[in-house]
Amino acid sequence: MNAPVTAAPERETEARTQCLTFQLGNELFAVGILNVREIIEYGHLTVVPMMPDSVRGVINLRGAVVPVIDLRRRFGHAPTVVGRRTCIVIVETPTAEETQVVGIMVDAVNEVLDIPDTQIEPPPAFGTHLRTDFIRGMAKMDKGFILVLDLNHVLAEDDFHALVQDSECAAA
Amino acid sequence: MSTDDVLQTFVAEARELLLGMEDSLLALERDPRDGEAISATFRAIHTIKGSAGLFSLDQLVAFAHVAETLLDLVRDGRVAVDGDLIALLLECSDYLGFLINQIAGEEVADAATQEARRPTLLARLQACIASSVAPSASQAESPRQAPPSAVPAAGEVADPVHNDAWHISLRFGPEVLKNGMDPASFLRYLGTLGEIAHITTLWQQMPAPEAMDAENCYLGFELDFRSEASREAIDSTFDFVRDDCRITLLPPRSSIDDYLKLIAEAPEGLERLGEILVASGALSQAELERALERQRQAAPPALGEMLIQEDGIPAPVVQAALEKQAKGRENRSAATRFIRVDAEKLEDLINQVGELVIAGASATLLSQRSGDTALIEAMAQVGRHVEEIRDRALSLRMVEIGESFNRFPRVVRDVSRELGKDIELVITGAETELDKTVVEKIGDPLMHLVRNSMDHGIESIEERLARGKPAQGRLSLHAYHESGSIVIEVADDGGGLKRDKILAKAMDRGLVAPGQALTDRDVFNLIFEPGFSTAEQVTNLSGRGVGMDVVRRNISALRGSIDIESQEGVGTTMRIRLPLTLAIIDGFLIQVADSAFVLPLDLVQECMELPDGERLQSRGQSSHYLDLRGEALPCLRLRNLLNLEGESSQRENVVIVQYGNRRAGLVVDRLLGEFQTVIKPLGQIFRHLRGFSGSTILGTGEVALILDVPTLVHDASGREARLLGESNAGQAIGSEQPA
């Protein structure tokens, strides 16, 4: 991996997770770096009709068609307003059948952090304004709290399924 | 290539053979005297057993061996072919299939049950073998053992000679060379087992030059051989020439009598061979004298047991056998021209061609923007070649649908027995080709439809007779190509669908509003609605926990559609329409608001501008009617249907699509023309999205969605029906054309 060689022995004594941190509004979030494939600029995307608005559309990622999720909307906030630092983080999550590749829209990407597992605590029962199953834990860092996301739940397809049907009913 | 790869080959091959064997058994059921079917069945088991042995699959070999033994008796006419035998062999085929699945490392759910069948099956096979009639005289044949050795195998050796080496006496028969055997090769092989201490070549049998046949072998050898190898090992050296040759093997310190016998039978004559043996050190002079003395006293030894074995088969028998084999030359000679290609490689190739098509489209776009005529022309030429390559590449993956029809004769046979019905299966159009990936995925839905027809469609024998129908029901599978699609029909001559019953049930379940008038087709299609199949319908055959809605969903997943035609009392036809390929299609590009969409070109019949009057009238509605040369054409306004916002163009257009015998118009903003469409799957997130069958990448690099027209039309009409309820009854979207 990309981790510096000197980090290796350290990792053996103390488990750490390398994370990519990013911002939605003022809040800091993190996803495991192993899930992240690349980060791309926000560009043209194609709207997919009849999908919930948390699915922003699809993009052409070097020949593959990849859905883009508006993470703010997914978390129940107002849709992301595209700004100068808006990015799409391409993440991979293994599912039963294949590896799912999805882009998540974020307001800004910050940095790659090495978070010791001991510093990741279970999420509080409430107060995060997020479904608890979306959060793997909270890391207390110098800059404040970082919410480490559980991508498998954030991107669970069944949730989008439900939304499809809702919108269908709404249209009907 | 590793042994693992080869094992995969074995698994695939064994499965193919088992399928072929089932076919043969079913043919045999129709005509028990079908000799070719018996041979083919035998050959399948024989080949499986032979190959399995190479992998030390002892379980499989042992079982196949018993089945093979029985089939050999069947082939010889010593066990009669009847229904029980065929049923038994089919069960054996199932069991072998189970073993193969295990070898393939697949999870087998009911492994214990399957395995438990083994002893019963073996016992039944043995019982059949035991019931065989005695062979007729011409077939009598006692198993031949290796020729008895010239020396008593064990025990006290009387009067041993001093020679502590093996003595091997060889006289090659004249035919040896013609049989492809090189005498020297055996001596070389012998050299790998020990040390040849002494060798004498005997050429005395060589005739005078004028009488000599250069193709004959006239040589003999006397060898003294020192080796730690067992008698069997040394003896086996000559396995392949035993029948042509005189071979005598004398172990170290054999009895003088054995040497005497050897000398006595020597074609070279007593004296000559005696001299050789002494010269080679095999015998001492004294031992030779002693032997010759005995020879003079006793009567000549019996030669019989040492005779060369002749092949005593009369020529006519051989001739007959050859003729019979010649008849077996089937049309499979073409098979030798095929090569096996890893499916993944083909997949890669087609993906690459897809990328080439996209890159080509983008290059063409750029060339057109440049306005350089020469460049545009050059790109057009490249485009034509790309199109050609695309078609060729796709055709590589085209296989005959017959592959997925193959298993049905067996299914129909078994299920009709289970149901106590008599059902004949008729297959036509098995040679119709479509994409391998589609063939693989259509198997399950077809199976469901076939079982459903047998279970619910075709009536019991009594019912049929009461209705004046023949007792034997008829189920047909029919495949054919139609405008860029393949159509597969599953038809039965059963009782047909009961319109009233379906309608009643649909209302009961809230699928249809009361009083809503529907065409027959709409009513029949209700059986594909989720939640329609009911518990009372679920039998152990067609039930299995999946309803017809799953069938339709699977077919939709293949970008296909299904339709029903049925007449009460006469029969039902289920018609599946599938695209020929899932990789690349000819598309027609349209624009609605700011979005581009692709329609499969095969569906597009014609395009026209939306007349102004119609335009005003239709605004704001997602569907309406259009007067198309006097025909009321139902139209969908994609802008409203898909909730698209954006600049609307001054002039709207209508694309008239037709699939099966349904027609509809799609109101769009702009027509962008034909487009080679490389189909890209939409992610799993969109799995349940209806109305789109995939996506593609345009020359500009943007993504466009491919419209699933039949589903769009179907859903729109369903929605409208629900909304309108009793009013405006019977006016479902999609006008029907006379077929």
Added chain:
Amino acid sequence: MAKTILIVDDSASLRQVVSIALKGAGYETLEACDGQDGLNKLKGQKVHLIISDVNMPVMDGITFVTELKKLPEHRFTPVIMLTTEAGDSMKQRGQAAGAKAWVVKPFQPAQMLTAVTKLVMP
């Protein structure tokens, strides 16, 4: 130069396993899926030994050997026939056709190698 062996059998897996064993011992191999294919593969090809199954579609092993014996350049090529215990009458016919070397199926690759070396050293 390595000796070339033609393997004629309708089972691809059998051909492959035998081929792997023979190549491991230093032989070159050719494969054919039936007798007719075998005859085609022999055209213009020097082959030191042939291994052939008896029961094959299109052209069986016995017809194959009979035809082989008519070819001047191949009639002296040794042939190992593959048979099963059940095929005794078949063996007689094969021998009449000139196939004298028989190996009983199923066999282990090592057994086949032994049989081959009796006729042709690598």
